[in-house]
Amino acid sequence: MKQLETYLSFIETELNQLDLPSSPKNLYDPIHYFMKIGGKRIRPILTLLAAEYFGETKENALPAAIAVELFHNFSLMHDDIMDVAPIRRGKATIHEKWNTNIAILSGDVLFVKAYQQLAKQSQEQLYDLINLFNKTAIEVCEGQQMDMDFEQQAAVSTEEYIEMIRLKTSVLLGCALQFGAIIAGASKHNQALIYQYGINLGIAFQIQDDLLDLYGEQEQVGKQIGGDIIANKKTLLCILADELADEPNKHRLTEMYAEKDHSTKILLARHIFENLGVYEHCHKQKEIYYLKAMEALETIDYSQNKSLLVSLSDYLFNREY
Amino acid sequence: MKQLETYLSFIETELNQLDLPSSPKNLYDPIHYFMKIGGKRIRPILTLLAAEYFGETKENALPAAIAVELFHNFSLMHDDIMDVAPIRRGKATIHEKWNTNIAILSGDVLFVKAYQQLAKQSQEQLYDLINLFNKTAIEVCEGQQMDMDFEQQAAVSTEEYIEMIRLKTSVLLGCALQFGAIIAGASKHNQALIYQYGINLGIAFQIQDDLLDLYGEQEQVGKQIGGDIIANKKTLLCILADELADEPNKHRLTEMYAEKDHSTKILLARHIFENLGVYEHCHKQKEIYYLKAMEALETIDYSQNKSLLVSLSDYLFNREY
Numbered sequence: 063m064k065q066l067e068t069y070l071s072f073i074e075t076e077l078n079q080l081d082l083p084s085s086p087k088n089l090y091d092p093i094h095y096f097m098k099i100g101g102k103r104i105r106p107i108l109t110l111l112a113a114e115y116f117g118e119t120k121e122n123a124l125p126a127a128i129a130v131e132l133f134h135n136f137s138l139m140h141d142d143i144m145d146v147a148p149i150r151r152g153k154a155t156i157h158e159k160w161n162t163n164i165a166i167l168s169g170d171v172l173f174v175k176a177y178q179q180l181a182k183q184s185q186e187q188l189y190d191l192i193n194l195f196n197k198t199a200i201e202v203c204e205g206q207q208m209d210m211d212f213e214q215q216a217a218v219s220t221e222e223y224i225e226m227i228r229l230k231t232s233v234l235l236g237c238a239l240q241f242g243a244i245i246a247g248a249s250k251h252n253q254a255l256i257y258q259y260g261i262n263l264g265i266a267f268q269i270q271d272d273l274l275d276l277y278g279e280q281e282q283v284g285k286q287i288g289g290d291i292i293a294n295k296k297t298l299l300c301i302l303a304d305e306l307a308d309e310p311n312k313h314r315l316t317e318m319y320a321e322k323d324h325s326t327k328i329l330l331a332r333h334i335f336e337n338l339g340v341y342e343h344c345h346k347q348k349e350i351y352y353l354k355a356m357e358a359l360e361t362i363d364y365s366q367n368k369s370l371l372v373s374l375s376d377y378l379f380n381r382e383y
Numbered sequence: 384m385k386q387l388e389t390y391l392s393f394i395e396t397e398l399n400q401l402d403l404p405s406s407p408k409n410l411y412d413p414i415h416y417f418m419k420i421g422g423k424r425i426r427p428i429l430t431l432l433a434a435e436y437f438g439e440t441k442e443n444a445l446p447a448a449i450a451v452e453l454f455h456n457f458s459l460m461h462d463d464i465m466d467v468a469p470i471r472r473g474k475a476t477i478h479e480k481w482n483t484n485i486a487i488l489s490g491d492v493l494f495v496k497a498y499q500q501l502a503k504q505s506q507e508q509l510y511d512l513i514n515l516f517n518k519t520a521i522e523v524c525e526g527q528q529m530d531m532d533f534e535q536q537a538a539v540s541t542e543e544y545i546e547m548i549r550l551k552t553s554v555l556l557g558c559a560l561q562f563g564a565i566i567a568g569a570s571k572h573n574q575a576l577i578y579q580y581g582i583n584l585g586i587a588f589q590i591q592d593d594l595l596d597l598y599g600e601q602e603q604v605g606k607q608i609g610g611d612i613i614a615n616k617k618t619l620l621c622i623l624a625d626e627l628a629d630e631p632n633k634h635r636l637t638e639m640y641a642e643k644d645h646s647t648k649i650l651l652a653r654h655i656f657e658n659l660g661v662y663e664h665c666h667k668q669k670e671i672y673y674l675k676a677m678e679a680l681e682t683i684d685y686s687q688n689k690s691l692l693v694s695l696s697d698y699l700f701n702r703e704y
Binding site for chain 2: 086088089140143144162163164166167170171173174175177178181185188189192193195196199200203204206207208210211
């Protein structure tokens, strides 16, 4: 999306100029490395867009935007350890390239660096920013814990799953947007609405991610089709299948989960899901949250042109299927 | 020390009333458990004493004091993972009792809880408190990284070692004291002096800890005599021995480090250290920093009675040898 490129390069320039020392090398090299791996920088862009939308310059919201991106990367560093993930965005993860201790500690430092960025915003806003940031950070950790707990849990309900992705993914989008609103001096009412926009957009986006695992095109998705199915990951597709299945289909699902051959497993999953209408149910859930997001955006009591925020929503969902 | 008991029970009462949710259980149970293991609560007491010293009530400094203690416990949680420590204060560490992932994540949450406590202080002080806290947190991580790096490093100089313990241990004592001074509205000059008192007290205290490993009485120290020697830990004793040794003693030190029998190893260490005057050199270093601490305290340009802070210094060094 052409319009967003200005924002992206604005963020990248700032990230490249981050004031990070070089020593101790084993603490700061991993941070430099991880921040250079890239990413879509959606979250800091949200902060800039929200600030501009409510009448502030993007320059004045830059530290808070960077804080959000640093926090996001901190949480990825620690999540990668917990998920024993060898690869992140095509590169070796920190615990793989260095070791787990270094991944823990450089993650911790990056977390503090996020607070340092936030503390660059004006003193009058700091109280609101810090309180929202603290609340969000705790919720993200709670979401990650729920996600880990689900692996050991026999049945996960749709409600539990949505709550998990709300915490693990969406609250940070809401926080990023509300940061912009706070910095621009938006009313509490409008702050709450833009936060709700972020929450619902995040949930819709995560559901779309689950859908794309099985129903996306490989080149669009950028990862192996059916990867979640192969790994028996409890995505919304499987959770809905479990909820919708009658006894014969429950039996088929159990067989599918136990299947060792990857291609057979994916074929079985597609077949059972089609019988149960899993795609349609999942797609409907996505639409519900997408519409909630748009509704929150439209309700905002502010006369500015919302086209850029709407474009962003479109951009996030341009991976059509 | 009788006078400090009031402060300790004030802290314990507040820690017992911490507003922690119960779910997700795997996230919050470890925090409840770890905070109940206890500890001397020296750091939060420092905040209260400094606040009172500069004319503020201890009640008004309580959130910042709790923040320091929560941060300290967060750093212990993550350090225990890195040090593969099975026991902390006589109890199983979190990664032992639960697992590493849970120890990482509940540590992260505890870190945010520290920021939440700090944000309870008045908005006017928040900017100074957060900036000092951020700087301190990063330094503590840098100290931990240096400590880990030392394990792989052939030679460590006294200067490097002192810098490591300054970062890993002392800056948090300085921060705890300066928090009290900030909250009481002390001048920048006096804030810097009480910070210096904390820094130097912390270094002296850590050197004493190194000394006690070999020259303390078991019941005073509460842990196995010579534990650091057995583990080949690079404490100031060994660093000074390496620096002071001539060729024959360097050879003896190499033999001592390689010795497998614990009693023989400790005997060898005592013998070599006595030849080199290691005890005296180490004790002298401790005295230098202790006197620097006292000098900073005396230079403070404030008329209040300093007896309680002096008593605290005495208390910290009452493990005479």
